[in-house]
Amino acid sequence: MLDRLSPQPPDALLAVMTAFANDHSPDKVDLGVGVYKDAAGVTPVMAAVKAAEARLIAEQGSKSYVGPAGNRLFATLVEQLTLGSDHPALREGRVATLQTPGGCGALRLIADLIVKTGVTTDLLIGDPTWTNHHPLLTSAGLTAHRFAYYDTVTAQLQFDRMVAALEAAPEGGVVLLQGACHNPTGADLSLAQWSAVADVLERRGLVPLVDQAYQGLGNGLDADAAALRMLAARLPEVLIAVSCSKNFGLYRERVGAIIVVARTPAQALTTFGTLQMLARRMYSMPPDHGAAIVATLGADPALLGIWRAELDGMRVRVNTLRTLLAAALASEYGDRRFDHIATQRGMFSILGVLGLDAVARLARDAHVYTAPDGRINLAGLPEAAAGRVAAAIRRVAP
Numbered sequence: 001m002l003d004r005l006s007p008q009p010p011d012a013l014l015a016v017m018t019a020f021a022n023d024h025s026p027d028k029v030d031l032g033v034g035v036y037k038d039a040a041g042v043t044p045v046m047a048a049v050k051a052a053e054a055r056l057i058a059e060q061g062s063k064s065y066v067g068p069a070g071n072r073l074f075a076t077l078v079e080q081l082t083l084g085s086d087h088p089a090l091r092e093g094r095v096a097t098l099q100t101p102g103g104c105g106a107l108r109l110i111a112d113l114i115v116k117t118g119v120t121t122d123l124l125i126g127d128p129t130w131t132n133h134h135p136l137l138t139s140a141g142l143t144a145h146r147f148a149y150y151d152t153v154t155a156q157l158q159f160d161r162m163v164a165a166l167e168a169a170p171e172g173g174v175v176l177l178q179g180a181c182h183n184p185t186g187a188d189l190s191l192a193q194w195s196a197v198a199d200v201l202e203r204r205g206l207v208p209l210v211d212q213a214y215q216g217l218g219n220g221l222d223a224d225a226a227a228l229r230m231l232a233a234r235l236p237e238v239l240i241a242v243s244c245s246k247n248f249g250l251y252r253e254r255v256g257a258i259i260v261v262a263r264t265p266a267q268a269l270t271t272f273g274t275l276q277m278l279a280r281r282m283y284s285m286p287p288d289h290g291a292a293i294v295a296t297l298g299a300d301p302a303l304l305g306i307w308r309a310e311l312d313g314m315r316v317r318v319n320t321l322r323t324l325l326a327a328a329l330a331s332e333y334g335d336r337r338f339d340h341i342a343t344q345r346g347m348f349s350i351l352g353v354l355g356l357d358a359v360a361r362l363a364r365d366a367h368v369y370t371a372p373d374g375r376i377n378l379a380g381l382p383e384a385a386a387g388r389v390a391a392a393i394r395r396v397a398p
């Protein structure tokens, strides 16, 4: 049986992590995989998370099963952080929330849910997008239809083309949208553009699937959820995949959630049961530890305050690094072609000037690692290296 398998190439983004780890230059800079780093180049365990974890370990009396839906306290907290505590869909009891193994687990289970409905397998995905979106969602049986989202050469959103694609989408199809801090471009829609998107979705009966992986890292916790909250208020059905990897720094603990806004409370309940059945068939139950940390943290207003302040600090630091690199590139190139880096949001921007060859030379000659598509993670930039990184980029992309 196993002789029928063929060797698989390593995941291109994860291979950058390995290449960086194997580079022993003291000058190496990791702008590759999307993890937050502090000024010391460390992806820290947040202080509020550490405190909640210590409390959890001291007080947890059992490690018995939590069930396919996961930790209910966690689910309530995530609902409130994502939708806001007074969202009409919550008040009306039209929301089903299930803990999942990370944001990836949420996306995959949502894909299974869509297929299970039997209504559609059509999924519209903007181009470019996070490299794992296509494999993760299409392997569940969805058919991806790409639409232009952002031009990496001109650094412009392709909003008109996006709207035209939505207008032409298959009836009842699902549209993958990123709530904030777009991966890999850093280019988010304005609220007016979101509202125009909602108009088309509403009119055409399309269902948004919102990937919300970076809440709090763009313009703040509430600002980064504004678009999603508006969609959930206007549209009858909204599918949301939440990740706690970045904003709680819980990457390896695999903490995420599915939030489904349904048309009626009865449909929310049926969806909740269906998601539990699908989870039971796939991995049975989500891992407990990370979600229990979030639940412990969220139940204590003091810890919640510390976490919010830490997250604010991360956001401000990333935005400062954006300004720093944009200025370094402006002085290196003598023009403003990289100004968008300063105004985009979240950890990523994509440098259209970096083709595959330039990405390879940047790593080999300057020890600066980016994602294969030319995406840079601003959080990985040491302040002192901004000038050197800008010069190295210019050398490979004059």
Ligand code: LMR
Pocket (backbone or CB within 6 Å): 013, 032, 033, 034, 035, 130, 132, 183
């Ligand atoms: C990224 O985009 O770098 C992160 O989301 C890590 C991953 O799993 O790809």
